[in-house]
Amino acid sequence: MTANKTLADLAQVTEMKTRDDVVLSVRPAYAEDTAALEAFFDAVSDDDRRFRFLTAVRHVGTDQITPLTHVDHWRTESFVAFDQATGELVASAMLACDARMDTGEIAVSIRRDYRGRGLGWTLLDLLASEAKRRGLKRVISIEDRDNHAAIELEREKGFDAHGVDGDPHLIMLEKRFVD
Structure with missing residues (x-):
């Protein structure tokens, strides 16, 4: 455990199993994850990296990683997911809330x-x-219209698709929560 981590931080690790029986250890991302996230995004396909950052970039550097690792853990949360069997970082997920x-x-x-x-x-x-x-009340995802896999997945998960005013290349997917 690093000096910046507390026992409460360790308690935030969640074990999750995917439909294909991959067991994940998921936890909030921290500054210490910067190098691992850079290496992770190098192992993401070029298209997926472009879809995530909405720009063609060969390497995701510190400037793009910092917003994933320096968050307030309430209004913005960034998660890292590790394959429990290998210990390797295999996914990144983020939730960024409005004010x-x-x-x-x-x-x-x-x-x-x-x-x-x-x-x-x-x-x-x-x-x-x-x-x-x-x-x-809701979550949204902004997707490139060419990101068919993400759009299909989000629709299967109950998201509705809407156009993005002024940008014919993007689509907004929205999921509303019932009170």
Whole structure:
């Protein structure tokens, strides 16, 4: 345990099992995860990296990683998911809430060799649960229209699709929570 970690931090590790029986250890991301996240995003497909950051970038550097590792853990939460069998970082998920704590934007990235194994489903469930726990009314995801896999997954999870005014290349997917 590092000096910055407390026993309470360790208690925040959640074990989750995907539909393909991958057992994940999921916890909030911290500054100490910067190097691991940089390496993780190098192992994400070029298209998935482009879809996550909405720009073509070969390497996700410290400037893009810092917003994932320096969060307040309430209004914004960034999760890292490790394959329990290997200890490797295999996914990243983020929930960023607006100032009114009404809407949260979500984003998920999966390492290319773990795609299609249920991690996306599992992490979307986690993000929805966290959004409800924080009292949000809805979550949204902004997707490139070419990101067919994410759009299909989110629709299967109850998200409705809407166009984005002024940008024909993007689509907003929205999931509202019933009181």
